[in-house]
Amino acid sequence: MLKLILLIVILYYVYKALGGSFSLPKKEPKESADDGNELVECSKCGVYITKKEAKIKFGKYYCDECV
């Protein structure tokens, strides 16, 4: 029984060691949505502009030419 526990402990550490070396694909942080580079669609002409270029009017995005 003790051997089994020891085996489980060893397997656990092996698992942890492997898990640490695995390079999991990092998800793009969703915070980047707030940096102004997110694309939004102009509500009038449908052109895509970055959020920092967009003008917000009545809660909708508009491009420079449609404001």
Ligand SMILES: [Zn+2]
């Ligand atoms: Zn527009």
